[in-house]
Amino acid sequence: MTKKGAPTQRARSARGGFHRRLLLIFGLQLVAIVLACLMGYYDVAPVGAVLALIVIVSSLAWLAAQRAWHSVSVLAQLVGSWHEGQVDPAALRPDRLPRHVDADVAMLAHSFHRFANRIAGYNERERNFTRDASHELRSPLTVIKMSTDMLADEPGLSDFGKRSVERIRRATREMEALVEAMLILAREADNGQSEQDFVVNDVLRDELIDAREMLHGHPIELQFEEPAAFALHGSPRVFAVLCWQLIRHASQYTGQGTVLVTVLPGVVSVCATAGTDHDPHLPGQQGFEYAIARRISERFAWPLDLRVQGGNSYVAEIRFPQPLPVPA
Template sequence: MTSRGSAQPGRAFRRGLYQRRLAIIFGLQLLAIVVACVLGFYDVMPKVAALAFIVLISGLSWLAARRLWVQVSRLARAVSDWDEQSTGLDGWRPDQLSRRTDADVATLANSLYAFANRIAGYNQRERNFTRDASHELRSPLTVIKMSADMLADDASLGEFGQRSVQRIKRSTREMEALVEALLILARESDNGLTEEDFIVNDVIRHELPDVMDMLEGRPITLELDEPARFALHGSPRVFAVLCWQLIRNACQQADGGTVVITVMPGVVTVTHRCDDSQSRPNRHGFELAIAQRISERFHWPLELQTHDGRRHIARIRFPESTPLPA
């Protein structure tokens, strides 16, 4: 009784068709070899001719078996040449398969075709999300920043109002850094990120004013220590966002103290020092989770240390950095 497997609703493919054809090929080969040996043994056929016949039969069997493997080879090449931005595997739609296709091959082709379409759909949704979110989230933040700046210049605004405006501005800057980080992580690949050679020290110095504004009103001192200088090839914005998240995480560890950013050869360290009255239990929040994901995405190892409950250290290593003169 012939078993059948369905790789697509409404179409049936023979299961085990490849194995049966292979068994027939090697069965016929074995029969021909036995016949040639018997004829050669009884001198009905010259031994040289019998040997040549066996070689010929073996070659034909190999060609026949190789022909059976053609469909699998074609499918493997299609997967190897597949572009994940395309909608599917061309020529391997379930309705394009021959009815003589083995059920196992048809099932594999059907599954790969469905998987390719899911990946293509995912990539399209990713592009739509990053494009729309980039516009829809940044535009309101820009309006909030402009409105907060206008309110801060209003002389009639009292002390309480000024403090509220500063909190709005600080929260807006933190939200901008968070949106930038989430958009970076939302991308499956690095497409859309500008890569260039940049000096780490210069990027950190460029970001310091925004960091100082974020810390305004909090008893936290920010220091930059530069015993070394080095360059990287990559996205300076990604590097800046990573530093932002580590600084924000350091500021969550205590109500006050000193945050020191140290640039060493191939290493950037963010250290937070505080006294006993300012320290809190070690808190690893959302900022650190984002920093860890960025470090994994771009292969910049991140190490975390805590000493005596009052000194928190985040160390980022850059294996492919280029040293520069101090």
């Protein structure tokens, strides 16, 4: 116990040495300047010699302070050369500091090194999770899709069996969209999606085809209006997942009726109107789909505004700060 605590006690006693060293340097400088001024005042030394002595003392004090500051400068360079995505935090190893380093600087270096190791561990676990989840979740979904397609073509399948197959198929597609959204949000540094210029209207048309299939059997009509058109630079898959989550949320809010998707200049809106017997609520306060849409919008800096108008009219708007013109 004594052996284990002795180095810690010595480290604690050595902490603050950097400040004491600076105090000693500038204290000696002050004493030397005062003595030089007194020598000049009492004509012990000529004025030129006094000025030269002050310059020499100040230069020596500056060099001593620079030497004391060197370890801090080296640590700053090490921290500046390290970045969060760097897997190996070896750049922050404390042994890269000068040999005779102040205890405060050494403690700071150890803390940065431990922090860098934790960040590297988080990044490694993130990569492992997204890789394993992408494979282990998508593979069974693919098998389920293939099996339902084969089962749907089976001759002699009863009407109840066909309805069951369609429900399984819709649930599988919804699960695919959910897995895609969760993987997008799980990736911290890289969204895992290839960025490109895409036309918002084209992506929405394709997404609405799949959305109508997934909403098949529900008393909901999905409409699309495009009085405007614009393009974006980013991931079309991320954009499609965001819009699908809002469509799902609007469909659950209204229960039945019409869900209207509209493309305006730099804005995509999703509107739905609930029936008169519908118990209205503020959809932004509940709903897993909206929570995912909100997190995606915050991740990619696409502001999302959700409100209820007239007690039963659901309006969600996604604004895109940097829309691009549609290529001719």
